[in-house]
Amino acid sequence: MFWLSLCFCLTVYRFDYKPKKVKVELDKKAKKRKYEYGDDEDEEVRSFVQKPRIQQSWGNEERYTDGSKWRFLEHKGPVFAPAYEPLPEKVKFYYNGKPMKLSAPAEEVATFFAKMLDHEYTTKDIFRKNFYKDWRKEMTSEEKSIITDLKKCDFSEMNEYFKAQSEARKQMSKEEKQKIKEENERLLSEYGFCIMDNHRERIGNFRIEPPGLFRGRGDHPKMGMLKRRIRPEDVIINCSKDSKHPKPPPGTKWKEVRHDNKVTWLASWTENIQGSIKYIMLNPSSRIKGEKDWQKYETARRLKKCVDRIRTQYREDWKSKEMRIRQRAVALYFIDKLALRAGNEKEEGETADTVGCCSLRVEHIKLFPKMDEQEYVVEFDFLGKDSIRYYNKIPVEKRVFKNLQLFLENKQPEDDLFDRLNTSILNKHLQELMDGLTAKVFRTYNASITLQQQLKELTCCDDSIPAKLLSYNRANRAVAILCNHQRAPPKTFEKSMQNLQTKIDEKQNQLSAARKQLKAAKANHKASHDDKSKKAVEVKRKAVQRIEEQLMKLQMQATDREENKQIALGTSKLNYLDPRISVAWCKKWGVPIEKIYNKTQREKFAWAIDMAEKEF
DNA sequence: CAGGAGACTTGTAAAGAAAATC
C-alpha cells in the first residue's frame, strides 16, 4: 500500500499529471490531514495551504461556487503618505539666479523634480514639459507670472539638501535607527494585516502611493506629470458588513465603504495619470493569492494534455480559406512557439508604443526566404511590455512564411500585421479549444515545461550541490530567455566579476599550497610511519578537499553570474514556473529548498512545498 | 459587439537590509 501511494505521488506531481489520479490523491491527502490534525484543528490554526485540497475533495461546497471570495473581511484601512514638510528657510530655490520663496504647493512639486535631478528623466523633453505644465497648475498667479522658463529654474540647492538628508539618515546612531525600525514594525502589525475568513493575512501594499512625478517606462507620453496626493476622500474601502470598519484619519471621510465579497481588494482609489484604479490587496503568501496561483498552474497542466490537439489544429488552420482563421492560427503559433504575450490594443498617445502578438505591425517583422544556412527566417524586432526590446530571428515552417507574406501584401509599415485579429477573438477561440484557456496560459505552460525538460537534461546525479544549483539556474535561465526577461547589466557588474575572479585566483593559490603541504606530510609519514604523521596527512588531505570544494563553488558562482549578466530570473521564477517542479527537483536531488527559494518565495509557494513529493 | 471600466497578474528598478570585507 505504501508503495502504491508512493507511485501515485510520482505520477501525480509530475507536471504532466493525470487529473483522475489527482482527485484520488487529493481525497487521500485530505483524509490524512484530517486524521493527522484531528478535531482540535480549528479554522484559525489551519494553514490555508490545505484548503485548496480540502475544498477540492469536499466538493467546493458553499463558499466559492457563487464567485464570492470571502465571507469576513476586516482591516484598518490604508496608511497615507506623510504630509508635506516645507523646506527649511535656508534651502532656496533660484529663478534666473535669484532666490525665490515658493508657496507650499508649488514648493512641494518642485521638490519632486529636485529629488530627481540626477536621474536621466529630468533631461528628457517630454518629462520636463509635462512636469512644467503640471507644476504651473500648483503655482500662485504671482509665481506663474515670474516663472516662465524651466531652464531658468535652479533646484540644485534643494537637491543638495535631500542628498544631505539621506546621508544623515545613513549616519544615524544605532538607537535612532532602532527606533525607526520599531515604528515601522508597529505600523506593519497594525495596518499590514487583515482578517479574512478567520485567517490573519499579510497585506501586500498597505501604504497609499505618495505624490510624485509619474515615471512612465520607455517613451511614455505622460512621463513627468504630477501624480497627485491621495486623500481619504478618494479612497473606497471594502470590508465585510459585520467587521469593525476602518476609521478614516480624524476630520476626514472615506469616499465610500462597500461590502463586495466578489472582489479581493481592501481599498481602492483612482489614479490621475491614466485614470486607472489602484488597489490594496493581499500578499502573495495569502490564501486567496495562493489558490489563484495554484489554479493557474492547474490550467497550464490541462493545456499540456491537449496541446498536441491544439497544435495539430492550428497547423491545419494555416491552410484555411478564411483570412481571419489563418491569421489566428499564425498568431497562435507565435504565442506557442515564442511565448509572446497576447498583445491587447492600447489607446494611442496614452502610453508608450509597445506591442504583443496580436498588435504586431508590419514594421516589426522582416522576412528572409534564405538566411545563412536557414530557410524561411522571420526576424522580430519590437518593443514589448515595459518597452523591453524583443529581438529574435527564427526559421519558421514554409506555410507560416507564405502566410506572413500574404498578410504583408499591400500594407504600410504602420499597419497591423494581423488586421483580422485581436486578443478578444483569439481568446474566444482558445476558450472553445479548452475551458479556461487564454493566450497567457501558453506562456505559463511553455515556461514550466521548459524548466522541467531542462532540469532533466542538465542535472547530473553525482554533481555536488553547487553544481546542481548551477544546473537549476541554467534551466531557470532557459525559461527567462524564452520569456525575454531582460535586465540592464548591473552597474557594478564588471567590478563584482573581477572581485570574484581575484577570489578564485586566491583560492587556487591556496589550493596549490595546501597540496604541497599534503605532499610534504605524506613524505614525512613515509619516513617516520608513526601515528602523529599519519594524522597530519589526514588533516592535510581534508584541507585540500575543503579548498577544492570552495574553489569549485566559486567557479560555479562566476559562471552563473556571467551567464546571468543581462537576464532577470526573478519574474519567471515568481510567475511562470510551477513551483511543484522545483520543489520536487529539490527533494529528488537532496537540495535544500532554501537554496532556490528565499523566505518570501517559500511563503508564496507554501502550497506547493506542502504538496509536492519526492519524485515528479 | 465595440468600448471601456474593473480586477488581477506580471514586470523592472530602486530602496533597504543583511552579509561580507577591509
Added chain:
DNA sequence: GATTTTCTTTACAAGTCTCCTG
C-alpha cells in the same frame, strides 16, 4: 566598526482578461 557588496523587499507601472453597458 565602517564601508562595500549582495540579497531581499518594496514600489508602482504595465500588461492580460473579464464583465458590463448601450
